[in-house]
Amino acid sequence: MQTRAINSLDASVVGLGCNNFGGRIDETASKRVVDAALDAGITLFDTADIYGGTRSEEFLGRALTGRRDRALIATKFGGPIDDDHKGGASAAYIAGACDDSLRRLGTDRIDLYQLHFPDQATPIEETLGALDALVRAGKVREIGCSNFSAEMIEEAERVSRDHGWARFVSVQNEYSLLRRGPEKQGVLEACAKHDLAFIPYFPLASGVLSGKYQRGAAPAAGTRLAGMPADRREQALSDAVMNRVEALDAWARTRGHTLLELAFAWLLAHPVVASVIAGATKPEQAVANAAAAEWQLTAADVAEIDAVIAESKGQ
Ligand code: NAP
Numbered sequence: 585m586q587t588r589a590i591n592s593l594d595a596s597v598v599g600l601g602c603n604n605f606g607g608r609i610d611e612t613a614s615k616r617v618v619d620a621a622l623d624a625g626i627t628l629f630d631t632a633d634i635y636g637g638t639r640s641e642e643f644l645g646r647a648l649t650g651r652r653d654r655a656l657i658a659t660k661f662g663g664p665i666d667d668d669h670k671g672g673a674s675a676a677y678i679a680g681a682c683d684d685s686l687r688r689l690g691t692d693r694i695d696l697y698q699l700h701f702p703d704q705a706t707p708i709e710e711t712l713g714a715l716d717a718l719v720r721a722g723k724v725r726e727i728g729c730s731n732f733s734a735e736m737i738e739e740a741e742r743v744s745r746d747h748g749w750a751r752f753v754s755v756q757n758e759y760s761l762l763r764r765g766p767e768k769q770g771v772l773e774a775c776a777k778h779d780l781a782f783i784p785y786f787p788l789a790s791g792v793l794s795g796k797y798q799r800g801a802a803p804a805a806g807t808r809l810a811g812m813p814a815d816r817r818e819q820a821l822s823d824a825v826m827n828r829v830e831a832l833d834a835w836a837r838t839r840g841h842t843l844l845e846l847a848f849a850w851l852l853a854h855p856v857v858a859s860v861i862a863g864a865t866k867p868e869q870a871v872a873n874a875a876a877a878e879w880q881l882t883a884a885d886v887a888e889i890d891a892v893i894a895e896s897k898g899q
Contacts (some may be wrong), residue, residue, distance in 0.1 A: 585597065585598065585624070585625030585626065585627075585874060585877070586877070587627070588781070588857075588858040588859065589781065589858065590696060590726060590728075590753055590754050590781040590783075590858045590859070591726050591753035591754075591781070592725065592726060592753075593628075593656050593695055593696060593725065593726055594627075594656075595627060595628040595656055595781075595858055595859045596625055596626050596627040596628050596859060596874075597852055597858075597859055597860065597877050598626055598848065598859065598860050598862070598873055598874050598876070598877045599626060599627075599628030599629065599630055599658075599783075599859040599860065599861035599862075600617070600618070600621045600626050600628070600629050600630065600861065600862070600863070600864060600870060601630050601785070601861040601862055601863035601864075602614070602629055602630060602631040602635060602640050602643075602644050602863070603631070603632070603635045603636075603640065603863055604617075604636075604863050604864070604865050605617075605631070605635060605636050605639065605640035605643045605644060606635065606636020606637060606638075606639025606640045606642070606643055607635065607636040607637075607639075607640070608808070608811075608865055609865050611639075611643045611646070613865070613866075614640075614643040614644070614647060615643070615646070615647040616866075616867045617864050617865070617866065617867055617869075617870050618644065618647035618648065619647070619867065620867030620868070620870045620871050621864070621870040621874070622651065622654060622655070623871075624870060624871050624874035624875070625874055626870065626874055627654065627655055627656055628655075628656045628658060628859045628861065629644055629648075629655055629656065629657055629658065630658045630659075630756075630783070630861040631644050631657070631658070631659045631660070632659055632660035632661075632663065632698075632700055633659065633660065633661050633663065633665060633669075633681060633684065633685050633688075634660075634663040634664070634665055634671075634700070637665075638665060638684075638688060641659060641685055641688035641689050642688045642689075644657070644689065645688060645689035645690035645691060646690065648690075648691075649690070652691055656695040656696065657689060657691065657694055657695050657696070658694075658695060658696035658697075658698060658728070658783075658861075659685050659689065659694055659696075659697060659698070660697075660698040660699070660700040660730060660756075661673075661677075661678060661681040661682065661685065661697065661698075661699065661700060662677075662681075662699050662700040662701050662703060663700045663701060669681070669684075671700075671701075671703075672703045672705060672706060673699050673702075673703035673706045673710075673711040673714075674703070674705075674706045674710060674711075674714075675710050675711075675713065675714035678711070678714040678715065678718070679714065679717075679718075682694070682697065682718055682723055682724065683723075685697075686723060692722075692723075693722060693723060693724065693725060694723065694724045694725070695725045695726065696725070696726050696727070696728050696753075696754060697715065697718065697724040697726070697727050697728070698727070698728040698729060698730050698754065698756060699711065699715075699727075699728070699729045699730060699752075700730050700731070701730065701731050702729075702731060702732055702733075702736055708736075708739055708740050708743055709743055709747075712740060712743055712744055712747070712749050712750070712751075713747070713749065715727045715749075715750060716744075716747075716749035716750045719750040720750075726750075726753045726754070727750050727751070727752055727753065728752050728753060728754030728755065728756060728781075728783070729752045729754070729755055729756070730755070730756035730757065730785075731756075731757060732752075732755055732757070732771070733769060733771065734769060734770035734771050734773065734774040737752070737755060737771065737774040737775070737778070737780070738774060740752050741778050752780065753780060753781060754780060754781040754782070754783050754858065755771060755774075755775050755780055755781075755782050755783070756782075756783040756784075756785055756861075757771055757782070757784070757785065758784070758785050758786045759782070759784035759785070759786075759787070759851065759857075760784065760786055760787050760788065760789050760793060760847065760851070761789075761793060761828070761832060761846070761847055761850055761889075761893070762789045762792065762793065762825060762828065762829075763786065763789065766782065766784075772854065772856050775856045776855075776856045780856075781856070781857075781858035781859075782854070782856045782857050782858065783857075783858055783859055783861060784851050784857060784860060784861075785861065787847060787848070787851055787860045787861065787862050788844070788847055788862050788863075789820070789825075790808050790809065790820060791807060791808050791809065792809075792820055792821065792825065792829060793829070793843060793844065793846075793847035794843070794844050794847075794869075795829075795833060795842060795843040795844055797809060797821055797829075799821070799823075799826040799830070803817065803821075808865075809821065824897070827896045827897070828893055828896045828897075829843065830896075831892050831893070831895065831896035832846055832889070832892060832893070832896075833846075835888070835889065835892045841879050842876075844872060844873070844876050845876040845878075845879045846879070846889075847876070848860050848862075848873065848876040848877045848879075849876070849877065849879040849880065849881050850881060850886070850889060852877055852880075853880075853881040853885070853886050860873075860877070
């Protein structure tokens with residue numbers, strides 16, 4: 585497994601998203617996924633205080649008992665948990681949220697502590713000042729942001745630099761072969777400019793890019809899409825999406841690869857992408873995902889993929 589830098593952190597290029605833990609899968613199943621991920625060389629585990637009603641952090645922490653040093657834990661704060669923990673990024677909220685996450689994770693440090701969503705009600709100076717205090721206290725090694733626009737990234741960078749504070753070293757936004765917003769919105773450019781690591785979420789478009797969903801066929805029982813409300817499922821598997829999926833699948837197959845491998849390889853063909861944190865509900869998914877990153881695309885391949893996508897729109 586190759587690694588890439590998230591500033592001082594050396595992260596595996598395939599990470600594990602832990603948002604299924606405590607929600608769609610229980611503690612035993614979550615531990616099996618973590619075991620398989622570690623065995624496959626995955627070192628970056630991405631969770632959040634809100635995942636699984638806070639159980640994701642607990643399950644991950646316990647699954648890493650006795651091998652904490654083999655893992656980098658990335659977690660997030662700022663989303664609403666309950667009436668007493670309404671989220672946000674105020675200094676008072678951050679101090680409590682960090683201690684709660686450390687306790688749930690059963691660890692003395694968070695490797696990457698990410699602001700889950702921008703908080704329009706709190707000045708970014710207040711947020712960054714509080715995060716800088718956590719870094720200085722040794723509770724947090726690096727800080728990152730999520731769901732930030734290019735303008736927000738620029739502003740945060742300026743504030744940290746002006747004050748000499750810890751700076752966001754990563755940006756986690758949605759990005760995949762099906763959702764290319766960060767390219768169009770200048771987010772990848774802002775990351776490259778300031779040497780920030782980009783961490784794409786929903787890299788498999790909730791499993792659509794794993795290749796397991798077929799046009800016109802009902803999703804297999806137990807899959808994420810099978811459990812979705814019908815309107816969201818229809819949107820996720822619309823004709824426009826399936827045109828693109830089928831075209832990309834055919835392109836990958838002519839090169840002896842799968843759509844799943846293409847989904848990882850294409851993200852990692854962008855140097856600004858540090859780690860692809862696909863979620864998994866089964867150990868074999870984590871193993872397949874770890875192996876998928878072995879395919880390295882050339883610049884010519886990436887250009888061909890753009891052409892395949894453009895052509896699929898005309899169908
Ligand atoms: P994803 O990676 O696009 O999809 C994961 C789902 O795809 C899995 O739950 C599994 O679905 C299926 N899958 C994964 N590997 C597979 C394989 N090899 N073969 C077949 N199916 C496979 O979406 P995600 O897990 O929701 O997102 C990844 C991570 O991003 C999350 O875990 C979370 O850490 C992070 N995230 C962050 C934000 C944010 O706002 N910052 C938002 C969303 C997610 P089944 O359940 O069908 O098995």
